[in-house]
Amino acid sequence: MGPTLEKLARTDAGLASALRVSVARLSRRLRTERDPDSDQLSPGQFAVLGLLDRLGEAAVGELAAQERVQPPSMTRTVSCLEEGGYVTRRPHESDRRQVVVALSDQGRAAVEAERRRRDHWLAARLRELTPEERQVLRRAAPVLDKLAHA
Amino acid sequence: MGPTLEKLARTDAGLASALRVSVARLSRRLRTERDPDSDQLSPGQFAVLGLLDRLGEAAVGELAAQERVQPPSMTRTVSCLEEGGYVTRRPHESDRRQVVVALSDQGRAAVEAERRRRDHWLAARLRELTPEERQVLRRAAPVLDKLAHA
């Protein structure tokens, strides 16, 4: 399967297919390589914590749009997270229809703990690569990110 | 955020973190960039079709294990797919407890159509990159795949 992908990626036409497959596989692997013990938060709940970590804070509607979820669903998720002490809710300063959600210290800690745990597995795998392969990835990471934001 | 990631990836310690973030972002983007019309199959159902496309054919238990789902759930998913004409079920030749699932022609066509649609978006984004950036990705794809299988 490796050689096949390599050959595929040589042509411009095949690069998209090869890259998509590789990214999907690695992403799936990274998602499944997580501590089965400390899974108190559902994937959807954790996704919102990660989102808040990136955005700082956000209104319920914005969270719903980002997660491609309907507002009532996000209300429920946020309520669970608030009960668990992971996030706080407060009314928007100027527009009091909106409800602004922000990470609590506990929520931030949960995000960082999960992040460290996932980095741990990947870092170990990276140490098994050759220096040349690591260099390839070092240069590829920003390009992958560029694609993600394109 | 781009420069930050680039700097982070320069050190071995930061590479894991930078790569994980980039792969996760691109994967999310690739997943959301899909035709909203022709979504008759649920994500779980489509995942099984993709799995069968890779494995050729598989027993219900094997599909359940690969998708990290309990056997009764996979039975249900497979039943739906069979009703839709996407897969076939037949008893295993030597061990008649097992039920072997395989893609039908329609199922294979559905997988390939979805695949082409997803490639389309990524191929367009790749054309917007510089030749050097595409070369970086060409070399990175097999390494990403190696990590996924590590």
Place this chain on the structure above:
DNA sequence: TATTGTTATACTCTATAACTATA
């Protein structure tokens, strides 16, 4: 007796519709 798959049933997550409060 152990294993594979299925059926029966309950729970979680998300969606749509109706409602409240604010703009």
Place this chain on the structure above:
DNA sequence: TATAGTTATAGAGTATAACAATA
């Protein structure tokens, strides 16, 4: 009148438990 969020209710999807068939 339009918008942001919530509440109420219903529909997928998945899980556990119990069962049937085969090894």
